[in-house]
Structures are given as C-alpha cells and as structure tokens.
Amino acid sequence: MSQETPLDPALAARLKRTPDGLVPAIAQQYDTGEVLMLGWMDDEALHRTLTSGRATYWSRSRREYWVKGDTSGHVQWVKSVALDCDADTVLVKVDQVGAACHTGTRTCFDTDVVLPAQ
Incomplete structure (x- = not known):
C-alpha cells in the first residue's frame, strides 16, 4: 500500500x-440504491477513485x-x-456494468440471504 498519496490532506x-x-x-x-459489494480502500485507492471516475480498491489477499x-x-x-x-x-x-461480484452475480449479497425481506 502507498504511504505517500496525493489524496487531499484535509480528506485524509x-x-x-x-x-x-x-x-x-x-x-x-x-x-x-442496490448494494453491490464491499471492497477496501487506502488513501491511494480513494484518490484514484476520485480522480479517475473508476472504482479502485486495495486487494487484501493479493496486496x-x-x-x-x-x-x-x-x-x-x-x-x-x-x-x-x-x-x-x-x-x-x-453505475455498474455487468456483475459486481467475482462469482458472476449482479451483487455480492444475493446468494446467502440469512433473513428474507418480509
């Protein structure tokens, strides 16, 4: 992960x-309003997201x-x-194009519903 980042210092x-x-x-x-997924960001990933127009995350497994x-x-x-x-x-x-989940589903929250909506 990046230690120095161009992220706005006030935001950081x-x-x-x-x-x-x-x-x-x-x-x-x-x-x-559909919740698609949860990822992780450090300051650099957030900066890239804010400036590129594309969601950028930090992979904890691949580092x-x-x-x-x-x-x-x-x-x-x-x-x-x-x-x-x-x-x-x-x-x-x-604006999600295609599947958000790595399993190929639209959202990461649609296959293991613990309490269905009433």
Missing part, C-alpha cells in the same frame, strides 16, 4: 482507518490495487463518493 485527516490503513468501501448502484472491471469488463463508473458520519466507511455510488 478525516478518515478513520483500520490498523492496516484501510477503510471499507460500499459500492451501491447510483440510481436504484495490490485493482480497478473494478479491468480484467472482467464489469466496470464501476463512479457517480459520487461520500463518507459516513464517523468517516470510517466510504460509500461509492456507481
């Missing part, structure tokens, strides 16, 4: 990160950055980015 100062320097990032379909859709074609075009009230979670509203 507000973020509350995990001990390994990450914040959870929830990807949500901008027009329907590298990944731009959603670079290998799958299932791109996340960023529409807006917000912090939650504690500045410890990022909400990335996107």
